[in-house]
């Protein structure tokens with residue numbers, strides 16, 4: 779299933795076609811496909827080249843690890859994410875490597891790495907669905923995440939599935955159109971609240 783964005787102006791097809799599904803096909807994602815996704819994350823930009831990211835990954839063929847990852851998700855997410863062949867958790871190093879000072883942009887940089895992972899995945903026919911709905915403390919304990927590292931987002935990866943495989947409420951959301959705020963609401967120029975002239979309609 780495709781769910782292209784109804785953009786106001788044309789954008790690259792990778793941007794237009796990315797979306798966050800909840801239905802995934804049963805098809806596994808082999809290691810040779812997973813590796814380039816994390817290679818793409820690896821080459822994300824980061825402040826001072828800190829590369830403050832780490833990923834814990836669980837593939838369905840490793841039932842014990844997969845169950846551990848599923849177990850940190852909130853129930854709502856677990857109901858659909860259990861279909862995905864790959865689950866992951868992004869983690870941010872929130873202190874700088876050399877000086878151990880707080881890294882104010884660590885979460886930003888991890889998000890950027892995950893965006894690169896997402897587009898690499900999309901270019902290979904895979905879809906990615908990120909999740910804030912997980913228990914960060916449980917994740918820390920389950921995976922022995924060190925103190926200067928913060929769990930950021932859970933991530934489901936897989937090939938597109940059939941919306942009919944979802945419970946009714948989720949199926950409705952799966953088929954609903956994707957929506958966004960207008961550009962004029964968030965692209966400003968000269969001062970807060972002043973819409974940039976090039977996006978004013």
Ligand SMILES: Cc1cc2nc3c(=O)[nH]c(=O)nc-3n(C[C@H](O)[C@H](O)[C@H](O)COP(=O)(O)O)c2cc1C
Pocket residue numbers: 796797798799855907908909910911912931956
């Ligand atoms: C950091 C982050 C956290 C999210 N958390 C959840 C979540 O816990 N559960 C869920 O079903 N979707 C979650 N989403 C998916 C968003 O709801 C989705 O990206 C948004 O509705 C836009 O839809 P689209 O990605 O298909 O364009 C999350 C997305 C991001 C980027």
